Every structure is written in C-alpha cells, then in structure tokens.
Amino acid sequence: MDIRFSPEEQHFRAECRDWLHDNVTGQRRPMDAAAAIDFDKAWQRRLFDAGWAGINWPKEYGGRGLSIVQQVIWLEEYARAHAPWIGANFVGINHGGPTLILNASEAQKEYHLPRILRGEAIWCQGFSEPGAGSDLAGIRTHARIEGNELVVNGTKIWTSFAHVADWQELVVRTEEGSQRHKGLSWVICPMHAPGIEVRPIRKMSGQVEFAQVFYDDVRVPLDNVVGGLGNGWKVAMSTLSFERGTGFIADQVKQSQEVEELLERARSSGAIKDERIAEQLIQLRAEVAALRAMTYRNISEVVRTGQPGPEASVIRLFTSELGQRLERMALLLAGEEVLDFRYGDDDLVADYLRGFAATIAGGTAQIQRDIIAERLLGLPKSR
C-alpha cells in the first residue's frame, strides 16, 4: 500500500493543472437548453483537441490510452479548477462509450467512439420505462425483426438529454413473448429517426433535463445491435457496472472540493460556532476523505486486476447519499436566502432539488442496498 503518486503521475498532474489554469475561464454553462448544448459540445471539442478527452480510452478510437490513475488525476484537477460540468456529454462519455469499448463490433467502435470524444454526438439512455423502474427486467418496449431492420414500438422515460441526443443506448425486447432478462437487446438507436417523439419533462428544480420518449414503428438497422441479439441484459449490466465502479469518479472527486468550500463558508459566516453545524462538517470532512480512499482503493483494484473490487457497489451508494448530505449542508448554511429561489436559477437550491436524483436514478438507494446485502453479504435474493 502506498498513497504516493509516481514522478510520472505527478508530472501528468502538473500538465493537467497548467492547461486547466489557462483554459478554464469561469464562464458558466448557459441555462437555455439549446445554448447549453452548444456550450457542452464546444467545451468537449476543446478538451479533445488538447488531448484531455478519453484519457483512459484506447488510442485507436481517439483516446489517450493512459491509465485509470491518470484519468482520476485529471478529474481531481478538473474539480479543483472548477471546470465546466460535463453536461450533455455525460451518457456518451460515462455510459455509452465505455459500454461500446467492452461490447461493440469494430465498425461500431470506429464510428461512434471518436464522435463521442469530439463532442459531435450526444447520447442518451433508454433503459427505464413507466412500468420498468427498479424492476428493469420488466421492459416492454419491443422490436420485431423485418429484413435487416428492427422495428421498435413502445416508450422509455426519465431519459436525460433525449431532446438533444443524436443516439440512444436503447434496451428493447427483441424476442416476442420472452420474459424478464431473456430476449432483450442493447441497440444504438438514432434519435433523429422517423417515429420518435420526445416529450420533455420538467423537474422540480425547474430544469427540463429529461423526457419521455415514444417509439412508433421506428426503424433501426440490425447492425446497430451491440453484443448480439438477445444479449441485451448482459450488455446493460456492463453499462450499469460502470456506474457502480468507476463512472462516478467525477462526482466523488467533486465532493472533496465541495466540503472544503462549505467549511470555508461556515468559517467566514461564523456558522461554524454552532455546535451542530461544526459536528456535521466534521462528519462530512471525514466521510469525504474516506470516499477518496475508497475511490483510490477501487482504482488500484482496477489497475491490479482489471475490474472493480466487490466493494464497488458500496461506493456508488455512499457517493450518492454523501452528495445529498453535502447539498443539505449547503442549504442549511444559506439559511432563508433559499426562499428566493426561482425556476431558472442555477444555484445551491437547484443542486439540492436536482440532487434527489442521486438516490433514484441508475438504481435506487434501496436497490443498491439489496445488491450489497445479496452480493457482498450473501443474503437470500428477495426478487
């Protein structure tokens, strides 16, 4: 065990810091949806041009081919520099891309991965349905095969960035009459195809960041199936394993930054003299340190064995709940100021309201606890 970074890694950190220092302008992501997407794409392109996109993605698809440790160093420096949120590129960079790297054909990888890295293609997720939330295997959106095409009918919901996405990681039932985890396929669905209708849904934070998507005889080439027909569950699980493994490193790193800012705010306002606030800040600072240690442990496990350790599912749950505790602390420190919040504001109140997603999206905290109890402790499956 060693917490020290190698001279090479330290050098890499300095490079990251220098570039971010020169290139992060402090310009905020616009609130207007269309402007925000342009902003996200332009920023992603700048990252790509400077060699900071896909740091640990394979070189042949536009990545840097470096280690996951360097990816973490980049994210730490990124958070420290207050660089822009990844925004609409989240799904492509953190879900779609890594899933393609693991499961896709050569042609699929060659086409899609560089476009994701360059910020040219926005991706969205298509897993949840109105009747298939925590019980994801209850998926009913289906596709029949006609010649060399799939014809998709049904609906998906809670789809972030659906209104601006070019592609969707869509899980559909491709075997008629199949049950549960069987007969599903993971498909790259073109979001501009005829028959797709996107109905945006406003969140309680005021933002329109997700939507319900309807499919009416949407034609998708069979070539867009990833990992083979009928293997959709397996491919989808590999997508989710990023969430439980390394997909949320950016959030974990950001939390270290946030707790220091909260502490600073509490000191300058004098709120830290309040015993209850001091006690909570002590707890948060210790927990954030532990989260970093867990992240490092998980990363070094990936370096050593090629996959996250069994405790990766714990990290996912802990990160999401710790993030909410930080948002609630920020709210507490702000006092009655929060009452002036209006839709359109992008501030700590918006973060607090948006933060409820952390323990719902990508597997609720309750499902995460089931997983931990069943896989880590071996308790009987209740589903």
Next chain:
Amino acid sequence: MDLTTDTEQLALLTATADWCRDNMPLDQARARPAGLWAELEAMGWTAMTAPDMGLTHATEALVFAELGRHLAPVGLIATAVAARWSEHPGKTALALLDSHAVGGRVRVYDPAGADRALGLAGHLVATTPLPSDLGGAPGLDPSAPLAHLDPAPPFTALGDPRAGLHLQLLTAAFALGCADAARDMAADYAKVREQFDRPIGWFQALKHICADMAVRSAVARSQLYYAAAALDAGDAEAAFHAAAAMRLADQAAIENGRANIQVHGGIGMTDEAYPHMCLKRAHLLSFVAPARRDIILGEAA
C-alpha cells in the same frame, strides 16, 4: 498509488485469520487462557513495526483489524505502540487516563503480566510503571480485564508525536475488526433464522440494516488503509487521516454493534449470545484515542 493488499499481505492476513479461528475464537473472549499472551508474542503481533521487525503500518493495521475481529486482548495495541516508539520489550497494558480531573483515576486494561501501561495523556502517548499485583476484572467490556490506579500516577510522555497516530491507527483497526465481526454475525444469523417460513435476511427491512453495516465497514476500512499508508509515507496530512479513520471506525463499531443486536432479536439482548460483546468492545475502544475535532477540521495548532 496503490491501496490494494499485496500477495504477502494477503498471505499474512489469511494466516492471521486461520490462527485466530483456531486459537482465539470470539466466543471464548470472556475467558482467554493464561498462555494466550505468550502465543500472541510468539506470532510476532506484539512488535510488527518495531525496528527489528520493520513491517509497515499498513500491514500492521490489516493484521490488527483481523485480530480485532476476534476481540483480541486490547493490551496488544499498547504493546505494539511501545515496541515501536520506546523499544520496550514485554507486555504493556493499555491505559485510559481520566480526561476530566487532575489526579483522577486511570483505567488499566489487560494488566496481567504487564510491567507498565501506555495511553494518551493529553495529546501525547505516555507510560507509567505498574505494580506487579494489579489483578483486573471485567468492566463494561467482558473481554477486557480492567484495573484502576487511584490516584493517577505520573506518566512520562514518549518523545515522538507519531506514537499518538500509531495508537489511534491500531485502535481504529481494532474498532474496524469489531464492526466487521458484528456485520458478519448479523448476516450469518439473518441467513439461518427463519420467520414467516423464510430466512429473515430475505426481508428488505433486515437486508438494508445489514447493507448499512457493510457500508460502514467498507468506508472505515478504506480510510484506515489510507491513514496507515499516510503514516508510512510521512505524509503531512497523516494526523488528519488517522483522526478521520478513528472517527469512522468508532462509528462503524458502535452502529454495527447496535444493529447486530437488533438483527438478532430476542436472543440478541441476552448475555448468552455474542452480539453484546462486539458492542461493549466498541464502547471501550471509543475512549482509547478519540478523534479530535480540531484535527479533522484542520484547525490544530
């Protein structure tokens, strides 16, 4: 940067776990055989980081978490710190100085066969010679023989402030072991105890109690590893990381201790069953080297 256990550490850990299972099972923690201490010494656990053994704090913390899981004698903590920072041979008992009054009492754990005791006096680790006939009987923790020195004798501080971090680290490792023991005891029971014609661990209400125990243990374990490696690396933030590890390990031990009793239901409340042993040990450990708020908040002078 690497926070995984290497093959040597894994081998040592397996050997420790095997030995503990055969020679120091948790269910005999109330009445340890008189010869146990000599065996612990022979295994090398009393002086792992002493200059002539020279193992890392990280390796020692791993092993101590395993020993703590079996409710090993708490004198191991004090003896290991003494071996590292004062090169004192033989057994050292663990002292808890009364934090309130000058001239208050001192609690001494595991005094049998120890010629001195070691504990935190203010912010520094300090020692005092012990009378040879001190005896000791269980207090709250039935697995830790306790004697009192009243009034408190003078203590002599060890020079190196890192001794305090070492004491905190090993206490945190013991607390983590305690948290792990409670977690595993609860999970094992939830798999076999049946109600409504199925194991109680099938029900989410119970499952989630167990999952939270696993989370607390995993969080505390990671921070313990980081803190141990920070002490090994001479990191400037080592004191912060040790304090954070102590706080999280204490919480894990106490909360898991309580949850384990809840999962066990009626039998969990009895003297006969073992859940209370973990909880009581957790309470004892929480007084040995508590995390200081000024250090966690980065305000220490």
